[in-house]
Amino acid sequence: MTIPKNSSGTWRKRRYQRIEIFDLEVLVLAAESGSFRGVSAQVGVGQPAVTRRIQKLEDTFGVSLFERSPTGVRLTNAGWRFLCRVRRILSELKLAIADVETAGVGGNGEINFGLTDSLSNGLFHQILSEFFDNHPEVQPNFVQADLGELETLLNHRMIDILYGPVNTSFTDSDILPVANQQIYLAVSHNNGLAARQWVSWADVAGLVLMVGTEDPGPVFETYVRPGFRKHHDGIKVKRHNLDRKGILNLVEMNLGSTLIWEDPRRIGHNDLIYIPVLEAGVAQRIQYSLKWHAKNDNPALRRFISLARIKAKKNGALS
Structure with missing residues (x-):
């Protein structure tokens, strides 16, 4: 066989383009039945058409895939090696087709979540539980990080959706407010403020606040620090290399x-006093939202967002 003088890569590409999926399926059936006539009966085409399919493959590779005899056909060594790989290719192709077909009806999908906090957050916890109870075929994946890192992951499509105290939207992204979380001051029973029904930012400004590795810094910058600035006080923060449980x-x-x-009921640390933070009689809250790319066409994600909208509206997060 003479290879054309132009690029051998181009020549290989052209000859491989001649191969059709049906050619490979005919090959498998011929190996299983041991005759081209048997394949003809199974697929409903004439025996000459089956023979031409096999010959096309043999001409493409330049090797014989079957030994012919009056009693039937038998795989050659090259044919056997090729068949083993073809079986795997066809099997993977069938799985890929099944995945695509079922994804459109809420089938074998997955959702990659990014979280700034733990899953103890009330309404979001409920939404997750209900969704995956109703869609056990969807695989959830979770990553917890600070808001800046999650924004980067979302922008590069490494996660499908993030949940946290987001209040801005970049181009081609959507935001769904889900819950307004009450801010509490956590103190021990021996703390001087333990008997208070509520505290103001002025009260909190006089304390040393401890934060750990799991406390998202942007939350303080966006929601907490402005509360102190109203009273011209500097925030006093002591950071420890501990998780939330260690801080508590x-x-x-x-x-x-x-x-x-x-x-507080979901934190699991009942030996502390949790005092609501109020300012001028108004509860101080942090708005938690879901954020995702508007062009993300993940069917499982769309179903999750639909449920979240319903729950958020019932919770009063949506007007």
Whole structure:
């Protein structure tokens, strides 16, 4: 066989383009039945058409795939090696087709979530539970990071959706307000503020707040620090290389206090006092929202967002 003088890569590309999926399916059936006549009966075409399919493959590769005899056909060594790989290719192709077909009806999909906080956040926790109870075929994947990192992951489509205290939207993204989380001051029973029914930002400004590695910095910058600035006080923060549980343990020992914006009932630390933060009688809250790319056509994600809209509206987050 003479290879044309132009690029051998181009020549290979052209000859491979001649191969059709049906050619490979005929090859598999011929190997299983041991005769071209048997394939003809299974697929409903004439035996000459089956023979031409096999011959096309053999001419394309320049090798014989079957040994012919009056009693039938048998794979050559090259034919056997090719068949083993073809079976895997066809199997993967069938799975890929099934995935695409079922994805449109809420089938085998996945949603990649980005979180700034733990999953103890009340309404979001409920939305997740209900969605995956109703769609067990959808695979959830979670990553927890600060808001800036999650914005980057979302922008590069490494996650489908993020949940956190977002209040701005970049181009081609949508935001759904889900919940307004009450801000609480967490103190020990021995703290001087433990008996208070509520505290103001002026009260909090006189304390040393402890934060850990899981506390999202942008939350303080967006929501907490302005509260202190109203009183011309500087925020006093002591950062420890501890997770949220470790920080709460320090609070229990009366080594300081901390702010939380989760449902205290879900935190699981019942030995502390959680005091609402109010300003001029108004509860201080942090708005938590879902954020995703408007052009993300993940069917599972769209169903999740639909449920979230319903829940957010019932919760009063949407007007």
